[in-house]
Amino acid sequence: xxxxxxxxxxxxxxxxxxxxxxxxxxxxxxxxxxxxxxxxxxxxxxxxxxxxxxxxxxxxxxxxxxxxxxxxxxxx
Numbered sequence: 001x002x003x004x005x006x007x008x009x010x011x012x013x014x015x016x017x018x019x020x021x022x023x024x025x026x027x028x029x030x031x032x033x034x035x036x037x038x039x040x041x042x043x044x045x046x047x048x049x050x051x052x053x054x055x056x057x058x059x060x061x062x063x064x065x066x067x068x069x070x071x072x073x074x075x076x
Contacts, residue, residue, distance in 0.1 A: 003052050006065040010073075013043040013054060017073050024069040036061060 001009075013019060019041035026034035038061060044053040052063045 001065050001068050003050065003065040006052050006063060006068060007043070007046065009071065010041075010043045010052070010054065012073060013041045015040050015042045015057070017041060017075055019054060020072040020074070021063065022069045022071070023064070023067045026067055036063075 010019070017040070019036075019038040021036045021038075023034040023036070038054055038056050040056055041054045042057070044055055044060065047053075052065055054061050054063065
């Protein structure tokens with residue numbers, strides 16, 4: 001997935017939905033499991049660095065679009 005495709009997929013994140021992402025080919029504490037869950041996720045608008053970033057208001061998560069295997073956007 002390209003950063004543009006990921007940004008398009010995440011554009012509905014407005015702080016009212018939870019995001020779960022599974023990454024491929026990423027070392028994890030549990031073999032084969034490299035997931036990230038962000039509660040009340042918001043997509044940060046594109047900035048000069050063009051990195052795909054989401055936030056929960058407490059932390060900013062920078063996503064490697066090329067390693068995203070799948071994602072889930074859930075309505076609370």
